[in-house]
Amino acid sequence: MSKATKRVTLLDDGNSGQKLQQKRELGEERFAEKKKREMKGFWKMRAQAHNKMFQMIGTALSILFFTLAAIFSQLQLFSLFSLSKPFAYTNPS
Numbered sequence: 001m002s003k004a005t006k007r008v009t010l011l012d013d014g015n016s017g018q019k020l021q022q023k024r025e026l027g028e029e030r031f032a033e034k035k036k037r038e039m040k041g042f043w044k045m046r047a048q049a050h051n052k053m054f055q056m057i058g059t060a061l062s063i064l065f066f067t068l069a070a071i072f073s074q075l076q077l078f079s080l081f082s083l084s085k086p087f088a089y090t091n092p093s
Helices: 003-011 016-084
Strands: none
Touching: none
16 A cells, blocks of 8 residues: 555545534534624624714714803893893882
């Protein structure tokens, strides 16, 4: 027997097909677990990005609200002062 024939006979011990199938299944399981971990990381990163986005939107809206409130309060004060002078209470007697 030549070396090549010996190798073939050593590799082919009758259940090599079963071993290959087990390796294939193990590889598929590992691939599925890896894919699951990657997807879990993706959803976690996506959630963090959404949280940051909503936080920034909330901050912008609160700044806008308080700015508008300050502007309108100033406008209302000036308009009240300007309106109150002509209608100031005078004693009729």
